[in-house]
Every structure is written in structure tokens, then in C-alpha cells.
Amino acid sequence: MTEVALQAVELVRRIEGDVAHTLVNGIDLAVNKGEFVAITGPSGSGKSSLLYLLGLLDAPSEGEVMICGQPTSKLSESERADVRLTRCGFVFQFHFLLPEFTSLDNVLLPMRAAGKMAEGEMRERGLALLSSLGLAEHANKRPNQLSGGQRQRVAIARALANRPEIIVADEPTGALDTKSTEQVFSILRDIADHGQTVIVVTHDPALAARADRRIHIVDGKIAEIAMRDGGELVCEGVS
Amino acid sequence: MKLLFNIAWTHVSTRVRQTLVGMAGVAMGVGFTIMMAGLMQGSQIDFLRQLVDTMPHxxxxxxxxxxxxxxxxxxxAAVQMADIANVGxxxxxxxxxxxxxxxxxxxxxxxxxxxxxxxxxxxxxxxxxxxxxxxxxxxxxxxxxxxxxxxxxxxxxxxxxxxxxxxxxxxxxxxxxxxxxxxxxxxxxxxxxxxxxxxxxxxxxxxxxxxxxxxxxxxxxxxxxxxxxxxxxxxxxxxxxxxxxxxxxxxxxxxxxxxxWQEANADLLSTFTVRDFIVLTVMGAMLLTSSFATYNIISTITHEKRQDIAIMKSLGMREYAVRRIFIIESVIIGVVGILFGWILGYLLCYGWSKITIFNPLTGTTVPLQIYYSAMHYVVAGGISLLCCAGAAYFPARKATRVHPVEIIRGAS
Incomplete structure (x- = not known):
């Protein structure tokens, strides 16, 4: 039986103010463990907002996000931070690495914040992660000494540092050239193939086509879902 | 804590000029406070010594x-007497x-x-x-x-x-x-x-x-x-x-x-109390003012580091932990500044003690009386450290309250 890693139940995110605006409008979604899900949609459709809700970076106005079956709506901000630290890994469009720190120090940051491993063990894991992403020789370089693709790979290594069940990536290839885009997507695919759940927001239909499932969002609602059937994604309509 | 210290140290050590200005501000405040305290207490003790030496206790x-x-x-009980004269x-x-x-x-x-x-x-x-x-x-x-x-x-x-x-x-x-x-x-x-x-x-x-x-x-x-x-x-x-x-x-x-002798000179001693109060107020103001340099630096760093704050929060670091980074930065600036302030304070006291002034009351030339006390150093350092931590707390709290999504969206 397939295990659900992440589930959204009637998720709503509203912006209150002079002009109220609904970013996510009643989305139901279940993502299985080890699944690679791509979220697509036009600009302003609410795909990043949905991703932030799924990654507990933002709190829903209504509805529930369950991570590995555990509801999160009643968690305090500190508890949500703990869940993000240990169970979710984030990759953003821009690398968002701490500029004064080396690649290795950036990767070690979540591990040190969690404080569950000895320093030697953390360094060993950090170097192994960088090595697995082809960055072994760049471990002691600062972000400004790396190319865009290398920085994004360091960001992925940082996201993987605490062995999270879920990796959430918001247009991780949006600022990369074709070669780096290919590298990053291959890495994310590989992560999913090794059992971690990956949810990626992307504008690129070719990349979305390489996911196990593509969810198309329009006006904060799921407009279309396409599932992999053999080699291709086949549209299944709206869930 | 080591992680927070590392981040804080990295922030201050990569902003050498700003950090040095902050440290100089703290050092000046502490140094001049120590000098004022030494001078004030020295002159007071000297005066009291003369008073005590001259008068019976x-x-x-x-x-x-x-x-x-x-x-x-x-x-x-019924007897009540009034207007009694001491005769002879x-x-x-x-x-x-x-x-x-x-x-x-x-x-x-x-x-x-x-x-x-x-x-x-x-x-x-x-x-x-x-x-x-x-x-x-x-x-x-x-x-x-x-x-x-x-x-x-x-x-x-x-x-x-x-x-x-x-x-x-x-x-x-x-x-x-x-x-x-x-x-x-x-x-x-x-x-x-x-x-x-x-x-x-x-x-x-x-x-x-x-x-x-x-x-x-x-x-x-x-x-x-x-x-x-x-x-x-x-x-x-x-x-x-x-x-x-x-x-x-x-x-x-x-x-x-x-x-x-205290009762006989109560008016004089109460003047000392007022003088102490005035001088302490001035010293407190000096230390507080010196901490504004720290406030300015931490405000600048928190503004520059909004994106880093957002990322650290998104990675799962708690708000208070991120806030603590900036307070540690301020404490680093404060501690180093205080150490230099202590040296400055001692040198100022030593320098002042070499100055002689003519006392028109006694008609003699005497050196300025300086009182050296470890308590001056401890109090000036302690108050300065508190001021620094307080100066960092408010900009740090404001900066860490920002929702990371707002910053990430803005940067994207």
C-alpha cells in the first residue's frame, strides 16, 4: 500500500486587506512517499502559495496540511519551525545561501540548527552530500565563488541535510541556464527515486513532464492533473 | 549556541569598519565613565578625608x-510645666x-x-x-x-x-x-x-x-x-x-x-548626594548614548540581512534563535568595546592624576585626586553591556518578526 507523505485538505489561503484576495482556493491533494510532483500554472495562479502552505512556511486560512498523517494546523510557530527543520527541505528560485559562509557551512546550517549530530558526523554528511552533487572541490568556497548552477546544487544539498521526508522546490531552475537546469532536475528526480517526496513548482512544461504527476493550478484551484502512465503523463482531469 | 555565535561572529567580522565604530563608541562611553567616577569619588574622598582629619569624629x-x-x-501625670528658665x-x-x-x-x-x-x-x-x-x-x-x-x-x-x-x-x-x-x-x-x-x-x-x-x-x-x-x-x-x-x-x-561629623556636616553631605545623582545621571547618559552606535550597527545589519533572516526562518530556525544572533553580535561589540574602554578609562585616570591644580582655598598646588576602584569598571562595563543588549534587541525583534514568505517572494 502506498504511504501518503503529505496531504492537503480543502486548503484555502486568503489575503485580508482593503482588497481581499484568495491565493489558494480549496485545494485537496495527497502526495505519496517517493513521489515527484510538479505544480504548474500561469503566473499568479497560486502555485508558489500552495507550495509554501505544503512546506509549512505559511499557514492556511482554512483547511489542513498533514505531514505523514499528522495534522499541522494547530501547531505553534515554533513547532512548525521544528517540522520545517526536520521533515521539509526547501529549495528556492534563488539559492539564498548565506553569503559569508562556505558551501559546506551552508549545508551544515540545518544540521547545526537541529543539533542532533556530532560536529564530525555533520561535516562527514555535509561533505558526502556536496560530493554526491559534484561539489566536493567547492566545499570551502563561498557562494560568490560559485556558478549559478553550483549554488543551486549547494542549496539542494542544504535542503537534504537533515534527511527530510519532503523536498519542496519553488522554481529551482528559474534562474539557471539549460545545462544547470538539466543537472538540477536530474538531481531532484534522483532524490525522488531514492524514496524522498519531491514537490516542485515550475513554469517549464518539459521539466514538469518528467515528474510522476503534474498538477496544473489556475486561480488557486487545481485545473488539471496528469499522471505518469508508462513513459508519459496522461491527463486525468480534475480530482 | 555555537551556530548562533558563528553566524554572529561572521556578521561582525565581515563588517570591520562598522564594528570598530561600534566598539569605539562603547569604549569611549566606558572609558570616560570610569574616568568621571574615579575623579568624582577621588575628589569626594579627599575632601571627606580632610574633613574627617580636621574635625573630631x-x-x-x-x-x-x-x-x-x-x-x-x-x-x-497631671503636672505640666512651661516656660522654665535655667537660672544660675x-x-x-x-x-x-x-x-x-x-x-x-x-x-x-x-x-x-x-x-x-x-x-x-x-x-x-x-x-x-x-x-x-x-x-x-x-x-x-x-x-x-x-x-x-x-x-x-x-x-x-x-x-x-x-x-x-x-x-x-x-x-x-x-x-x-x-x-x-x-x-x-x-x-x-x-x-x-x-x-x-x-x-x-x-x-x-x-x-x-x-x-x-x-x-x-x-x-x-x-x-x-x-x-x-x-x-x-x-x-x-x-x-x-x-x-x-x-x-x-x-x-x-x-x-x-x-x-x-556626618551630622555636623549634613548639609555638605546632602550636597554630595545631589552631586552623585547628577554625575550618575550624566554617566548613565554617556553609556546610553554610546550604545546608540551599537543600535545603529545592528539596525543596519538586520536590514541588510533580511533575506538571510527569512532563509534561516524558512529552514526551521526559531524566531528567538535568529533574534539571539543579533543580540550576540551586539554583545561581541559590547564586550570588546568594554575591554578597550577599561584600558582607556585606566589611562585617562592615570593621565588626570598627573595633572596638578592650584587650590585657592589652601593656597597649594595639588594633584587631581583619582580613586581607583574595580567597582567602577564592573558597573560601567555591566551597564554598557546591558545597554548594548537592549540596543540590539529592538531592531532584532523587528527584523525577525518579518514573515519569511514576504521576503522570499520579494527576492524572487
Whole structure:
């Protein structure tokens, strides 16, 4: 039986103010463990907002996000931070690495914040992660000494540092050239193939086509879902 | 904590110029505060030392603090007496030798008898009101520093000439008299006495040096018109600061009004309290102002690091942990600044202690009195550190309250 890693139940995110605006409008979604899900949609459709809700970076106005079956709506901000630290890994469009720190120090940051491993063990894991992403020789370089693709790979290594069940990536290839885009997507695919759940927001239909499932969002609602059937994604309509 | 310290250290060490400015601000505040405290307390202690050296620590006078009740009042509740006149009451302390003997048995110091009266000193057309104190030179050395304050002659010279007196240098200058000259003393009851100036003293307190005269007890008793009277007992304690407590005990034992040097100079000491308050306020303001440099730096860093703050929060670092990074930065700036401030403070104190000033009251040139105390360093450092932490807390709190999504969206 397939295990659900992440589930959204009637998720709503509203912006209150002079002009109220609904970013996510009643989305139901279940993502299985080890699944690679791509979220697509036009600009302003609410795909990043949905991703932030799924990654507990933002709190829903209504509805529930369950991570590995555990509801999160009643968690305090500190508890949500703990869940993000240990169970979710984030990759953003821009690398968002701490500029004064080396690649290795950036990767070690979540591990040190969690404080569950000895320093030697953390360094060993950090170097192994960088090595697995082809960055072994760049471990002691600062972000400004790396190319865009290398920085994004360091960001992925940082996201993987605490062995999270879920990796959430918001247009991780949006600022990369074709070669780096290919590298990053291959890495994310590989992560999913090794059992971690990956949810990626992307504008690129070719990349979305390489996911196990593509969810198309329009006006904060799921407009279309396409599932992999053999080699291709086949549209299944709206869930 | 190590992670937070590492991040904080990285922030401050990569902003060398800003960090140095902040540290310099703290160092200046701490250094000048230490200097002010040393200077203030030094001058105060020096003044008090002169005061304590010049005056008896406790003076027992032949009067009561309140009018004593009459025996009839004590015996019968219905009796009430008013307008009672002291008719023919002989002044002075009763059985002074017995009182002194009793006091010597328990007070931590010594006691000497004296006769205090007022008179006018007349010389060369100048007539000046003075206080004449008749003393016993052998006992006086145990209760005052008069012997050490002699500039010409010795205390024993009081016994070597008829009606000899010792007068303050300032008074001698006013009268134009020198040692060996004769002056005329005129008592309250018209008694006149030709006295020889046997010596000059300088206490350092102008009001004493201009109005105090010492003689043996005999001439003072003659000026009072009361032979054999002792109207003052003067006490000197091993610990001058215990004078108030001992004075109260003495008064309770003898019944005579016992005035400690603190009580005698209450107005002056209250002025010191006001001065202390003003100086402490100024020092606090200096330290607070110096922490504004730190506030400015932390505000700048938190503004520049909004994106990093958002990322650290999105990675799962708690708000208070991120906030703590900036407080640690401020503490690093504060601690290093305080260390330099301590060095600066010591050097300033040392430099000031080498400066000499002319004291018009005493007519001497004296170095500025500096009081070195570890407490000045601890207090200045402690307050400065608190100011630094406080200065960092508010910009850090504001910065870490920002929702990471807002920053990430903005950057994207």
C-alpha cells in the first residue's frame, strides 16, 4: 500500500486587506512517499502559495496540511519551525545561501540548527552530500565563488541535510541556464527515486513532464492533473 | 549556541569598519565613565578625608537634644510645666573625667576634653570673631590631626608662653600676625586677654583656618568666665564611618548631645548626594548614548540581512534563535568595546592624576585626586553591556518578526 507523505485538505489561503484576495482556493491533494510532483500554472495562479502552505512556511486560512498523517494546523510557530527543520527541505528560485559562509557551512546550517549530530558526523554528511552533487572541490568556497548552477546544487544539498521526508522546490531552475537546469532536475528526480517526496513548482512544461504527476493550478484551484502512465503523463482531469 | 555565535561572529567580522565604530563608541562611553567616577569619588574622598582629619569624629556638648522633663512631671501625670528658665545653671559637662573614663572602656577610639567658647581677636585694628578651643596638648594628639597640621611651632608650645594660642594660617594672614606676635582676645563677658601666637596650623578647610584658635584649657575657661569648666568632649574613632552609630550610643549613655561629623556636616553631605545623582545621571547618559552606535550597527545589519533572516526562518530556525544572533553580535561589540574602554578609562585616570591644580582655598598646588576602584569598571562595563543588549534587541525583534514568505517572494 502506498504511504501518503503529505496531504492537503480543502486548503484555502486568503489575503485580508482593503482588497481581499484568495491565493489558494480549496485545494485537496495527497502526495505519496517517493513521489515527484510538479505544480504548474500561469503566473499568479497560486502555485508558489500552495507550495509554501505544503512546506509549512505559511499557514492556511482554512483547511489542513498533514505531514505523514499528522495534522499541522494547530501547531505553534515554533513547532512548525521544528517540522520545517526536520521533515521539509526547501529549495528556492534563488539559492539564498548565506553569503559569508562556505558551501559546506551552508549545508551544515540545518544540521547545526537541529543539533542532533556530532560536529564530525555533520561535516562527514555535509561533505558526502556536496560530493554526491559534484561539489566536493567547492566545499570551502563561498557562494560568490560559485556558478549559478553550483549554488543551486549547494542549496539542494542544504535542503537534504537533515534527511527530510519532503523536498519542496519553488522554481529551482528559474534562474539557471539549460545545462544547470538539466543537472538540477536530474538531481531532484534522483532524490525522488531514492524514496524522498519531491514537490516542485515550475513554469517549464518539459521539466514538469518528467515528474510522476503534474498538477496544473489556475486561480488557486487545481485545473488539471496528469499522471505518469508508462513513459508519459496522461491527463486525468480534475480530482 | 555555537551556530548562533558563528553566524554572529561572521556578521561582525565581515563588517570591520562598522564594528570598530561600534566598539569605539562603547569604549569611549566606558572609558570616560570610569574616568568621571574615579575623579568624582577621588575628589569626594579627599575632601571627606580632610574633613574627617580636621574635625573630631564625635563631639559631646554640654547640652541636651531636647528639654529634659522635670521631676514633678515624671512623678505626676497631671503636672505640666512651661516656660522654665535655667537660672544660675553652671555650664559644662558634669564629672568629665568620669564620663571620659567610662567612654574609653568601650568606644573604638579615644576621647579628649576641651573648652569651646567664642571670642573676638583684635590686632592692628582688625577685629574678627573666632572660635576658641581650649585643649590638652597631650590628649589632643589622640583625637585630632592638629599636631600634623602645624605649619609653624608645635602643640607643646602652648605651654611655653603665657596665654599662648595657635591660629590658622588664613586667619594669621588676615590679621597680619606672625608667630611670636601678641594679639588681644576679647571674651563675651568683656574679659580681655593678651595672647602670644605660638604657632600656625593649616587644616585645608577654609572656614576652620579662618576662624579657629586653640589654646590651653585655662585661657579658654578664663574667656568663658567659668574656671574649671569642660564643655566639650571630642572623640576620634578607629573607623570614622562608624561615627553616627557610636554617637547615638554615646548620647544614650551620657544624655549629652553627641554630634557625629556626618551630622555636623549634613548639609555638605546632602550636597554630595545631589552631586552623585547628577554625575550618575550624566554617566548613565554617556553609556546610553554610546550604545546608540551599537543600535545603529545592528539596525543596519538586520536590514541588510533580511533575506538571510527569512532563509534561516524558512529552514526551521526559531524566531528567538535568529533574534539571539543579533543580540550576540551586539554583545561581541559590547564586550570588546568594554575591554578597550577599561584600558582607556585606566589611562585617562592615570593621565588626570598627573595633572596638578592650584587650590585657592589652601593656597597649594595639588594633584587631581583619582580613586581607583574595580567597582567602577564592573558597573560601567555591566551597564554598557546591558545597554548594548537592549540596543540590539529592538531592531532584532523587528527584523525577525518579518514573515519569511514576504521576503522570499520579494527576492524572487
Amino acid at each position: 564625635i563631639t559631646i556638648e554640654d547640652e541636651r537634644r531636647s528639654v529634659p522633663t522635670q521631676p514633678a512631671e515624671q512623678e505626676y 545653671k553652671r555650664p559644662g559637662i558634669k564629672y568629665p573625667e568620669s564620663v571620659m573614663s567610662s567612654l574609653r572602656s568601650w568606644i573604638p577610639g579615644d576621647v579628649a576634653p576641651s573648652v569651646k567658647t567664642t571670642a573676638i581677636i583684635d590686632h592692628g585694628g582688625a577685629r574678627i570673631g573666632i572660635t576658641l578651643t581650649g585643649i590638652d596638648p597631650r590628649r589632643e594628639v589622640h583625637v585630632s590631626k592638629l599636631a600634623a597640621q602645624m605649619r609653624e611651632g608645635k602643640l607643646d608650645d602652648l605651654s611655653r608662653a603665657p596665654n599662648a594660642i595657635i591660629i590658622g594660617e588664613a586667619l594669621a594672614e588676615k590679621l597680619g600676625v606672625k608667630t611670636g606676635n601678641t594679639v588681644l582676645l576679647v571674651g563675651g563677658q568683656g574679659t580681655q586677654l593678651n595672647s602670644t601666637v605660638a604657632g600656625l596650623f593649616r587644616s585645608g578647610l577654609k572656614r576652620v583656618d579662618e576662624s579657629q584658635i586653640y589654646s590651653l584649657a585655662g585661657p579658654a575657661q578664663v574667656m568663658m568666665g567659668q574656671n574649671g569648666v569642660i564643655n566639650q568632649l571630642r572623640l576620634r574613632l578607629n573607623d570614622p564611618m562608624a561615627a553616627q552609630k557610636v554617637a547615638a550610643q554615646v548620647e544614650a549613655q551620657t544624655g549629652y548631645k553627641s554630634v557625629s
